[in-house]
Amino acid sequence: MEVVIGLLAALVLFFAAGYFIRKNIYREVDRLEARKIEIMNRSLADEMSRVKELKMTGQAEELFEKWRQEWDEIITAQLPEVEELLFDAEDHADKYRFKKSREVLVHIERMLDAADQNIEQIIEEIYELVTSEERNSSEIEDVKEKFKKAKKTLLAHSHTFGSAHAKLEAELYEVYEELKRFEAETDAGNYLAARDILIKQNEILIDLGEKIEAIPAMLSDCQTGIPNQLAEIRDGYKEMSEQGYVLDHIQIQSETERISDTLVIFQEKIRELDLEGISESLQEIHDSIETMYDLLEKEVHANHYVLTETAKTEGALHELVAAKLVSKEETDTVKKSYHLSEEDTSRLRSIDKQVAALQKRFYHIQDRMANEKIAYSLLKEELTELERQTAEVKAEHAEYREMLHALRKEERAAREQLTEARRLLNDSARLISKSNVPGLPAQYTDLLREAQRTIVHVSEKLDEIPLDMVAVNILLEDAVAASAKVHEQTEDMIEQVYYVEKIIQYGNRFRSRNDNLSKELNEAEKLFRHYEYESSLKKAATAIETVEPGSFEKIGMLVEEDLEELKNK
Template identity: 40%
Template sequence: MEFVIGTFLLIIIMVTIGFLMKRKKYQVVDQLDKRKIEIMNRPVADELKKVKKLNMTGQTEELFERWRQTWDEIITTELPAIDEKLIDAESCIDKYRFRKAQEIMRQIEESLDSAEEKIDNLLQELNELVGSEEKNRRDMEEIKEKYRSARKRLLAHRHTYGKTAPILEIKLDSLSSQFDQFEELTAEGNYLEARELVLNLKEEMADLLHKMERIPVLIPECTSLLPSQLDELEEGYKEMEKQGYILNHLQLDKEIARIRKELDLYKDLIAKTEVQEVEDSLNETRENIDLLYELLEKEVKAKHDIIQNNNQTFELLQKLKKNNRKLKEETQLVQESYHLVDEQIDVPKKLDKELSLLEKRYEIVSSKIFAKQSAYSLLNDDLMEIRKSIESLQEEQERFAEFLGNLRKDELAARDKLEELRRMIHESHRKVAKSNVPGLPDSYKSLMEDASERINEVIQCLQMKPLNMNQVQDKLELAVEAVEVLNQKTDELIEQVFLAEKVIQYGNRYRSQYPNVREKLIEAEKAFRNYEFSEALEQAAAAVEKVDPQFLKKLSDLLNMDGKD
């Protein structure tokens, strides 16, 4: 019984799977059939009718026939064959021959892809042909209008084109002959060939118009404007030589001759209407001519600068020498009062040597200026280098003079600081005396002695002749540190004495009740009498805190009350 039920269930499962697979395959067949119908409905016939409106001769007729045959073959042969395969596929599906059906559907899909590709290519070629006819007609009107405008311009302004006029006429005639060729190709239905011709015509017309635009500008520039600038340069060059300018280093005559040859070459190229090559090179020629002008102007400016700067440079050198003599004298005077190291003493000597070399350089340049045998621009560059060196020496002089001047300022500042340190020590003594400290610990006495000793060392340094300010500064730093430590420890000492007294007084309330507290307070009092205030405060606070945990807060409140009082 179980075997029968299992077999029955297996049959039901197999039937269900088969049904589902058939339905899935039928759906694929339906999709393929839908694609076939879409291909049949493509508007190929309507597009082919557009071609019939054109001249059905030559290339157009050949293309039309090929496209029509392709479409007929698809409609009458390929699509019916696909129909038959669709029927075969459905038959295989009905018989559960799914593998065979899958293979047939793959063949159908390939056939549909092939048909679609043929139609796409057909329509693309067809649209290109139809579009070419429309574009050709529109572009040719534009080309002919430009041609007529160019012809009128050449007739009206023939004199501005010089030797290029006959060549431009030949080019225009060549374009005109291609117009006839275009008409022939169009009449013969060769629209695609006509399209290629139109594109070439557009390019040639654009090139010709560019040449006609630029030639009237380039001819006067190469034959008149630039040559006249060269003449002007040559004339100016010769005039400057007469005035005593040394210009050999510029080799201006050779450069002018080279540019003239370039201009002759440009004129030949323009005569051949090779405009682009001339335009590419002419910018560099203009820049070269501008550079020649700049070089001559530089010489003129250099001469003007030399006239202005030569005397100024001489005066600056004399002033520099005078300042250095003063610096030597000041250094000697400062040496009597202040100690200077060898490097500092040698600064004026070093400046003297540099100044001597600079003076020799100036004499050489100055002699060349008066001899008028060197280019002004080169001499002016040398003069400017000397000026820079003079400025550098001036800055070094000023820095050293400032250093010497600062020595006296540093001495006065050190003496003022010393007086301030003395006042600080006096203030520390006054604080201790006012606070009724019973006695001073040895450690505090040592600090007082150290601070006084450091101050005495500074005083001794300041009394030395010559005065060594580096040593003074070093000793002063040690004195400042010692006095600041003393000030800090003075405040700490006064605070410890005050707190120790307060804590012992507060702890006395527990002396009779707690023997341990009494013993600790006795030790604290002993330390206090021995001026060990820190130890006294520590022992008294430890004793009280054991019996009164709130002692620190109460002490703080007590101190606040005393502070207010």
């Protein structure tokens, strides 16, 4: 029983699978049938009608017949065969020969693809034929116009093309013959062949037009322009050589011969209408000629420069040598009075060596000018370099001279500062003498002595031989500061003395009535007699302000008048 059920289940599965496979095959058959009908319904009538508008002779007639036969083959043979194969595919599917059915369907697909491609090919060829006729009709006039223009130019300016004229006319005649063949092919209905002819002749005419435009200028360059320039360069070279110029390094002879040989080759190539690369090569030749002109001109300028600048350079060297001797004497003089560092003395030795080397180089240049054949441009380079180095040494020497002058200038400045410091001390002494100061505080006396001592040290240092300005400047800085401080404190001390005296005089009127004020003023007088002027002033000013506020300011106005009178004495 179980076996029977299993067999029944297998049969059910088999028929179910077969059903679905046949259904898919039928669906594919329907798709291919629809595609076949679509191909049958495609009509080439419109495309064919465009061909019929042409002259139905020659190539047009042959192609039309070929396309008609190919279309008939598709309709009467290929598509009916597809129809039979579709029936076969269904029949195989009904008999469960699914593999065979699928093979037939694949074959049908390929046949329909081939038919489609054939139809597309026919349409493309029809389009090519029809458009060829249309483009030929529209483009032939432009080609003829190019032909007429080229012919007219060759006739009107034949002399400008030289030996290339015959070759140009020959090629133009070939174009003329080909255009006649174009007309013949067109009349014969061979539109595609006519199209090929027209395209090729148009390209030839464009090329000929470019050559016709370029050749006159090229020939003019090769036959007249460049040869004239070469002759001019040779004449100039010969003339300059006779005048004594050394021009071997320019190689005029070999270069002009090379260019002349090249021009002969170019003229032969032009005659054969082989113009490739000639325009660029002619530009290179022009550049080479321009370079030769520049080199000859450079020698002329160099000659003028050497003749005029040699004397100037010689004069500059003589001046430098003379100035160096003066500096050497100055250095010997300065050494007697000043201390020079090793760096300073070595600078003069270096300048001396450099000047000797410059002289040697200049004599060498003079010797070469007199005894050797050498290009002026090379002499100019050497002379220019010598001038540059001479200017550098001159600048270095000027710096050295400035250093020597700076030493003496520094000494004068130091002596002037020392004199100013002494003046300040003398002025301080004068003020003390005129002001009748009772005595000098010990602190002030110490400061005065220190200032006098530093001034003496500076003076002694300035009298030393050789003079060491570094040490002088260090001591001088202390002396200037000390004398300024003495003068400042002198003015402060005298002002304090005047204040104390005026305050005590002003306060005497209140002593009898104010015991406390009398006591404070007595203590201020005591401090005054011991030369403690600053403390005395503070005590006296405080005491008088307690009795009569604002009195210190009144007394200050009197003190200022007295001090101004003192300074004017």
